[in-house]
Amino acid sequence: MGRTLAEKVWEQHVVRRAEGEPDLLYIDLHLVHEVTSPQAFDGLRMAGRPVRRPDLTIATEDHNVPTVRGPISDPVSRVQVETLRKNCAEFGVRLHPMGDAGQGVVHIIGPQFGLTQPGMTIVCGDSHTSTHGAFGGIAFGIGTSEVEHVLATQTLPAYRPKTMAIEVSGRLPPGVTAKDLILAIIAKIGTGGGQGYIVEYRGEAVRALSMEGRMTVCNMSIEAGARAGLIAPDETTFAYLEGRPHAPTGADWDAAVEYWRSLVTDEDAVFDTVVEIDATTLTPFVTWGTNPGQGAPLGAAVPRPEDTDDPAAAARALEYMGLTAGTPLRDVAVDTVFVGSCTNGRLEDLRAVADVLRGRQVVTRTLIVPGSMLVKLQAEQEGLHEVFTAAGAEWREAGCSMCLGMNPDTLAPGERSASTSNRNFEGRQGKGGRTHLVSPQVAAATAVTGRLTAPADL
Ligand SMILES: CC(C)[C@H](C(=O)O)[C@@H](O)C(=O)O
């Protein structure tokens, strides 16, 4: 019987297998940030161990950095960043600190450097590590004790998840993005729908996505509860990687591409579960509730709790969100628009926002935060920052920013945002803040009208 892509990559990395025990997996790339690494390095220090493969380990400062640069005023954040710097210096780990041209959100910099490649196992003490699966590898978040294990041994004990195929047939209609697709998928299968699975996204609509779009989709796999999400590599993947600083070159490149072409699910492979979605029926999608599965088409109304799968959760969400059932989503007024994060903070996202904002004015507080300093540089080379500032938006330095309340970019209690990030839990963007997850295009149009809006409505 044939094998799925996830099974192929997994098997390639098994260092040790024993009955009744998790597999011991070799890890090809370990990404590190300031929030989940301090105790892991402490553990190494106490055991007198070095980092086994500093050359396969890379760190960045992202969660705690202010996007208007200056000293970090919050003491917890400051200590976290200073600790990462000390640890990376002591253990010989490459770090991209604030002020460095390579700094950025951890899941943006791996792909941008060409470190993230097909067929790899990639881990990070961060749930959105699933982003890297867009290149056709197995990438997942791990806890701090596992971070220590990987630092010490470059391996990780793990049980192999089951396999799920999400087959997306047809093409996304114009104006419908990767973000709308993944929000619709999560609304369909639920925030627990992917639990215990590695999801492979397949089908015509997935093949037609850019690498940026594929990363957006894989990024939110974890919001459906999946362990990881991946997409088979193809010409789009190879074209994205070619020429990047860590991509192979010359004969090595040719050999790598030949191997990467083998990274597909065999025709006769069987998935444990298959979910089907028709891309042609999708429209811009927004969330109305307090988990990423509580979403609906922008053209719909705030649902009645009794019409949802979980009426109690929906009622509570509507109360927190300050929404009344039956209100058209297009009538929901927002105070703040946030464009950024590892979900939608890449150059393609910023171009889409600029296309909407060009020649228009924003009526809300609008933060546009590049996912990395390289994205910032590229956006500025294209003059996108001028479009943003002319429209009245704020153009910032790279970081996680308002994706989560771990730095100065937060919502005030009761404030409502349209946000291109990936989580809308209570308090995610600041205590009492209310978050609607949207695509970059919807974020930009919303900034123009002050209500949830798609560009086609302008
Ligand atoms: C802080 C970090 C551990 C966390 C994660 O694991 O995802 C964060 O990045 C998030 O998005 O909530």
Ligand code: SF4
């Ligand atoms: S941008 Fe948001 S989701 Fe991504 S790593 Fe940072 S906090 Fe987590």
